[in-house]
Amino acid sequence: MEQFIFYPLSLVCIVFAIGVIVNTSPISSAISLIGMMLGLAGLFVLLNAHLMAILQVLVYAGAIMVLFMFVIMLLNLKGDDEDWKSRGKNILLASLSGVFVITLLIKIIGDGFDSAVGKPAALSETFGTTAAVGELLFTDFVLPFEVASILLLVAMIGAVVLAKTKLN
Amino acid sequence: MVPLSHYLIVSSILFFIGVLGVLLRRNVIVVFMSVEIMLNAVNLSLIGFDRYLNQHDGQVFSFMVMAVAAAEVSVGLAIIISIFRKKPTINLDEFNLMKW
Numbered sequence: 001m002e003q004f005i006f007y008p009l010s011l012v013c014i015v016f017a018i019g020v021i022v023n024t025s026p027i028s029s030a031i032s033l034i035g036m037m038l039g040l041a042g043l044f045v046l047l048n049a050h051l052m053a054i055l056q057v058l059v060y061a062g063a064i065m066v067l068f069m070f071v072i073m074l075l076n077l078k079g080d081d082e083d084w085k086s087r088g089k090n091i092l093l094a095s096l097s098g099v100f101v102i103t104l105l106i107k108i109i110g111d112g113f114d115s116a117v118g119k120p121a122a123l124s125e126t127f128g129t130t131a132a133v134g135e136l137l138f139t140d141f142v143l144p145f146e147v148a149s150i151l152l153l154v155a156m157i158g159a160v161v162l163a164k165t166k167l168n
Numbered sequence: 169m170v171p172l173s174h175y176l177i178v179s180s181i182l183f184f185i186g187v188l189g190v191l192l193r194r195n196v197i198v199v200f201m202s203v204e205i206m207l208n209a210v211n212l213s214l215i216g217f218d219r220y221l222n223q224h225d226g227q228v229f230s231f232m233v234m235a236v237a238a239a240e241v242s243v244g245l246a247i248i249i250s251i252f253r254k255k256p257t258i259n260l261d262e263f264n265l266m267k268w
Contacts, residue, residue: 121222155239
């Protein structure tokens, strides 16, 4: 049953991700990106990580993409046709990274990886719930959590300062 | 049950698409979105490992990735706006002030 949801969803994710980089107009890229993020949220639900799926929709597909849309509309961008002109060095780098990905995939598929990982562990009843993740966040990872709050504060101040026309 | 390797394959394909976008596109906004694709791909593999090892650490990590992504996007887009004010273009090849 699970694979009937997994394979179409991952296909949707990959197609939308390709759509992000081949679209010439930035607004269609942004809409493709929203589609990819929603597909990934579906994959997270499939992995029983319900909190992360909700956060994916709220934070990525909601907040971050609204910011992207807002900036695209603000800058009034036109799609530029010369965007895909060839740059030798970058194409070389891109094909090199493609070779890396293919070797990685061969390694993952062919090397008895799944038998080494074995069957998935028996799922505890609280897996992926807000309570379980939150408990870990406030006990073992409380310092990174506080640092993240400072990071967000600094980013907020930085964004306000950078986008201002004139500082007094 | 879908094996873990299939989640990792999807994750690495998405990451590769993000790398391609960063290397081949010159539109600043699209390059930014490709970075987001890469972050999302990493989140997928973190949560996949989490599910198969029955732990919650990876979900905390991907929570942190989301926080950093939000900070990065807000600062980055503010930088793009302030550059656009000086020079009305979004082509990365024309931003060469800090190039060595």
